[in-house]
Amino acid sequence: METSIRMAAAEDARALLAIYAPYVEQTAISFEYEVPTVAEFAGRIQKTLERYPYLVAERDGTPVGYAYASAFHGRAAYSWSVECSVYVEQGCRQGGVGRRLYQSLEGLLVRQNILNAYACIAYPNPASIAFHERMGYRTIGHFTQCGYKLGRWWDMVWMEKMLAGHPERPEPLLPIGTL
Template structure:
C-alpha cells in the first residue's frame, strides 16, 4: 500500500539522489543500531557506494520518491554478499526508509521493485542481516519469502553495547 499522503514512484537511483540518500542513511548511523556504521558520511564519501549499483545487473539501487515533490522517501539495494568470486550469485539486500515515511508501505514498494528488477538476473539467493530487535524488518522480509537461517550473537558493538544480527535468506 502506498503512503497515505502521496503517490510514490519507485525508480533506479541516480547521482542526483545522493544527498538525500546520504541523509537517510546518516539518520540510521546516528540514531539506531540498524546499521553498524558508527560515523556519518558525506555525499562524496557515499558516491562510490551509489556508483556500485548500476541500472542493470545483480547490484541494484531502487529509490522511492513522492510523485509530486520528488522528495526521496527511501531506498532498497542488492549488493555483493561477499567479495570472493564463488559468492557472485548471492546478494545482500537492505531497505532504508526516511524516518517520517515509515510504516506506510514504502519498504514494501521498494522491495517489490527490487525483486522485480532482479528477476532474470544470475542471482540464486538473497540474504539480509537484521540487527535485533527489529520486528518491522522481520515482517517485511517474511512478506517477501525470506526465512530465518540463524542469528549471530553479539556480533556488533555500537552505542556501548553488543547487538545480535538475525540472518534471513530467500531463493531467487
C-alpha cells in the same frame, strides 16, 4: 499519495544520505558509527550500479526511501547471491514504501539471474524481522553479540529468500546496466 520507483544516480547522494543519517546516528540498524560524506555516499551508489540495482522511492519528486543489492560475498561461486538493504524515511515507515522497493528490487534481481537474496539485520529489531517475513524471507542464522553500538552489544540475524529455482547450470549474472 503515489510512490514511484526509479534507478538511483550519484546525484541522489545528498537526499538519500539525509534518509540514512538517522539510522547511523540513532540506531543499530546500521553498524556504521559515522555518517559518510556526500561524496563517499555518491561513490557507493556508483559502485553498486556497476553490477546491481540501486533504487529510489519518490513521492512528489522527493526521495522517501531507497533499496539496493550488493555482493553477498566476493568469490565467483557466490555470483547468484546478493545482500539486500532498504532504508525508508522515518516518517514514511509502514506506508508500503519498503515493500514497493523490495518488490522492484527483487524483480530486477531475477532478471539479472540472481537466485538468492539475503538480509543482515541487527537484533532485536522486530519491525525489520516482521517486514522481511512478510516479504518471504526466513531466518537462517543468528550471531550473538557481534556488534557494539550505542553503548551495548547487538546480535545479528541473517534472513534468506530464494528468488528462483536453482538449475544445474545457472545463467550468468547480468550486470544491471545490461537490462
